[in-house]
Structure formats: structure tokens, C-alpha cells
Amino acid sequence: MRTGKSGPVTLADVAREAGVSLATASRVINGSERRPAPELVERVTRAAERLGYSVNAAAQAIARGVTSVVGLIVSDIADPYFSSIAAGVTEEAERHGLLVTLASTKGRPEREVDYLSALRRQRPLAIVLAGSRRDHPAAERRLATELRSFRDGGGRAAAISQPGLDIDTVAVRNAEGAAELGQALVNLGYRRFGVLTGPPDLRTAVDRTAGFAGCAAIADFQRGAFTRDGGRQAARQLLRRKPDLDCLFAVNDVMAIGAMVAARELGYRIPEDLAIAGFDDIPSAGDAFPALTTVRIDLEALGREAMRLVLTPAAEPRVEYATGTVVLRASTKR
Amino acid sequence: MRTGKSGPVTLADVAREAGVSLATASRVINGSERRPAPELVERVTRAAERLGYSVNAAAQAIARGVTSVVGLIVSDIADPYFSSIAAGVTEEAERHGLLVTLASTKGRPEREVDYLSALRRQRPLAIVLAGSRRDHPAAERRLATELRSFRDGGGRAAAISQPGLDIDTVAVRNAEGAAELGQALVNLGYRRFGVLTGPPDLRTAVDRTAGFAGCAAIADFQRGAFTRDGGRQAARQLLRRKPDLDCLFAVNDVMAIGAMVAARELGYRIPEDLAIAGFDDIPSAGDAFPALTTVRIDLEALGREAMRLVLTPAAEPRVEYATGTVVLRASTKR
DNA sequence: CTATGCTCGGAAAGCGCTTTCCGAACGAGG
């Protein structure tokens, strides 16, 4: 099909093929204000098709001064929590004809900054930060600096999860959700609670623990990584130490699922011997057996909402709160 | 910090600030062959930092003729199967300093083409197609055309899953894996098999069904969507029709998990009354209760391998096969 | 001390597009 010079077909090629000027070709292809005569439109369209032309987004971006991509930074795209958020973000992006460039930091705050600056180079319309906020002052400061430069240059950014970054934020009422859950479990008659807390520098984890502690008397804590295996190990240690707990609260669902595995390995029946509850309501929470009691957060909505915020500029950073709802399932049946 | 004109800081701004020419600034920033004198490097670096400069990737792409992004098309990023693949792709991309632009088609073949052409505009170094191949001749033809233009223009592409697209492919030995699983289940003593097949136009689903059927006598089939709910509904219908099956094979894990839910709703104990097996070994398969027997595919490796293939150009399209290994777990314990 | 060969900054061309501006062509109004 293509002959001669290599590399992608350019608009100039199309114009030549159609026997019109570059300007006319451009006007046809990008549907500008000025619509050339029907016959020319036809010729150009045909030529473009014949050559398999695809506009060069980079050139367009540079000429127009805006791109049509948004950046998304998550901690781990394989984690259902983040992949659900990503689904919401991509869905809303698509609705606006935008492409999403994804970065997965694997939880390391330094990488978050690196990725932010890599994304910044793409001059995205907006950047959504969905990585978990950690108490890591140095990284946080670098992040803020980078973010400021980005916004000074006309970029827009939003965060999902904790507020505190001085940008549009969709925050989760972690403490409140955990408190409600704690209350519900107390109402169910549980008394000897064990809590599997996440990393101490992870604000989400800390807030959930605190909220829960406000409503339910906690017999013991055990820290663990924010992952399935973290939950499993933490539960194992905790149950070894305090075998007579009657309910375990893991600060997120993936930990809770790990905890279920551990509890069963130690011979507990769930929920008869030990109840377990989580937080987030990731898709597999409802499929676990017994189905996991948790605090439902509409994760896709979080993603969609962050996109919406970031695409409707405002003078001041806004913070929206998503509240979770307690979902009692079989893992805490009495 | 910034004064005067708006928009992001440009290299020209940096050069002016540092009192050097554009050329020198460029040489310092992008680390070209020619290293300017230390003093100038210092001045430029300082100026860039002071201004919060971030190179414009689009301009760079256009000047250099290559970008540093790769495109990834999946069916549904919220599905653990695809998010695991995405994790592999992003991991390998990062290792090469590349950014990943993600598109989620929600299973509609037409959208796959749309996204492909949208991605093509970004002139990515490579595009990885991880959407499921369907028998949808029209869409497939458009896809092939688009793909050809992309490659004619110097782009590289790879597919994950089925071969047949005339590009580098990482394929899964679906039939073989399913056959091995069938054999293993027969060895375990199961005899009355029910199969939950996916959509009839989905090659992956068809191949797995066929492979399984080659080794195990199938009492009945039931078609269903390739999702959790599809599995649940299909299982429900099938079990209503043939209540005395002793083992259900769902052509993927998410369907199998849905089937578990349905079976339990109908009063079956698993695995005592009914065994269940899936395919893929998504992360939650091992966490299900009872843990799900399945065919393990290293999904992240699929993603990594596809990236590797696509980044090491070859004259002819290559096809690599990933073979699954049967993992017997509690859901088929005898 | 001159000829030769470097090294190193900077001017400028060029990447693929968009958009402004200009001038030609044409229709309508007087």
C-alpha cells in the first residue's frame, strides 16, 4: 500500500494525494470551524482512507496547546481496589473522548513522584492521584512541589482517598465508616475485637482503625501489610496471641480475605468461632465464603467523580466526601 | 514563582533564565551526546529547577520521531484477569522507561477498533491487544486494517491470548490446559460433568470447552456471559435442568466463582455434593472457599512477555505459547 | 610562529500539525 518514504503517513502526504493544500486537509480532518467545499472534503477523506492516515496526536497537541490524555497514578493496578477505581476513571475519560495513561507505583511513595513527573511531561489535561497517601514527609513535599509546578503550568489534578494535598479530592469517610461498622458489630453482640491494622504510616489505615476503636472496645491490634498476605500473617499472629477473640476487623477487604484464610488454617469456623469484617467491598468480598461483612464504598464512582471534579475547573480546591455503608453478610452472622 | 506569560515553562524560558542558547539547554536537559561545559550544565540545571521545568513530551516526540508510551487494550480493567495482565505490562514498561496508555473496551469488538485508532494517534512505540478475540468478522477485518496501517507506519503490536492476528502473540494453550484438567477430574472419579461455556463467539471459551470435552464426557452445557454473574446464572439454569451432575467446569475463574455462589444458593455443598473447577487462577481463586481447582496461567507473565516480544522487533510475527498447569484445590476434593 | 585539528556554543532548519492572514472569486446591491 505505502510506497517510498517510511514512517507514518503525514497530513502533507494526504494533502498531496488529494491535490489540496495542507490547510485544507487539516480543516477536513479535524473538523474545524471552516468547512471546505463538499467536493474537497470528499477528496481529502478518500485520500486519508486510501493512505491509512492517522493524525499525529503529539503534533496536534503541540500545535493546539492541549492534549486529550489524562494521567492516573495508582498503587497497584492488580489490586481490585485500584482496578475498580481505574475502571471508573477510564469510563468517565472515555465519555469525554480522553485516553488514560496509567502508572502503578507498587506502593512506594518515591515512585509516585517519579511517575507524576513522567506524566507531567505528557502535558495531560489532568492527573488523578489514587495512590494511598502515606506519612512520608520528604516524598510528600516533593510531590507537592511537582504538583504545584504542574498546576502553575495550567495542569489540573485531583486525588482520591485522603484530603491534604491542596487539590481537588474525593475523600472517603474512613473513620465514620469504620465507626458505623464497629457499632453494628457491637449490636450484633460481638465483644472481643481484634483489629488488623495496615502500615502505621498509611493514613487510610490509621483513620479506619481509629474510627473503629471509637465504637468498639478493642482487645488487641496487629499490624500488617495492606495486602492479602499481610492480612493472613497479621491474623495468624494475632490469633496465636489472643485465641479467644470473637471478631476480627481488617482495615481493608484484601486483608480480611487473607485473615479468613489464616483463621481457617488455625481451625476456626467462620462465623461460628470467629467473625470477620473488612472495608471497601471489593467485588470479591461478596463472593468470599462466607460472604464478607464490610463497609461498601462505590469504588468506580470514586474514580468517575475524581475525573468529573478535575474536568470542571474551580478556583479553589474542592473536597468531596464519599460515605460508606455497612454491609452485613454471613461472615458476621450470629 | 512564575511570572508573566501563562502555560507551562518552555525550554526557551529555561535557556533565557540560564543565559544560554536553546541548543545548549536542550543538550543539558536531555543528556545528548555532546555534554556542554560543567559550568553551563550547572547553570541550566539550576534554572530548570528554579522554574519547575518539565520537558514537553509531545514536542520531544515530534522532534525525535519516537515516543515513550505504549498502548494497552483490555476488555475490562476491573476484571482480575485483565488487571493482572495490565500489571505485567506496566511492570515491563516501567523497566524500559515507558508509560502505558490504557483502554478498556468492555468487551465490545467495535470499541476495540475505536480504541486502537485512538491509541494509534499517540504514535506509541507499541500496542498490546489483550482484549478477548471474538468471532466478529466485520470488526476483526477493520481491526486488521487498522493494525496494518499502524505497522506500515513503523508501529509494533502484539496480542495476548488467541493467535490469528498476524502479529506477535502470546497465546495460551487453552485446549491443552482444559484437557489436562478434564483428565485430572476424571482421575479423581468425577463422571457427570456440566460445562459452563462462555459466549459462543469467544474463541478462548470455545477452545477450553473443546479441550475439556476431549477428555471428559460432558453430560450437559450451559452458555453464559464471561462474567461472575454469567457464571452464576448459567450454573443455576444448568443445575435446575440436571441436578445430579457431580462436577461443574466453568471456562474461567470468574464464572466458576459465580457458579459456586449459585450452587450454594441451590443447596449444594461444595465439594461434597458438587465439585467446581475454573480456568486462569486469578488471585481470588485461591482465596475462594473452598479454594478453587483451576488451570494456572501466569497472567502477569503473559503481560510481561507480550511487552518483551513487542519491544524486540523481528521480521516475522512470532507466537509464543503459555501452558497452564492444573491446580487441584479443595473445590474438587474427593 | 603558523598550520592543523579539536572542542564547544549558538543559529537555524525541521518535525507534523493548526491557524492566521491574504488574495482570488463570486454574488448582491446600487
Next chain:
DNA sequence: CCTCGTTCGGAAAGCGCTTTCCGAGCATAG
């Protein structure tokens, strides 16, 4: 029949970079 106002195609400038090319300055060899 002329003028004015439109419409429309094309030339060219410009977007932010990279890179080639040139010329100045310097060290070394003869």
C-alpha cells in the same frame, strides 16, 4: 456596470523541541 461584502483555498508563521551545521577559540604539532 461597478463596488462592497462574502466565502473559501492556500501560503506561511508558529507550537516546543532536537540536531545539523557553522564558526570561534584553543591546544598541539611542525
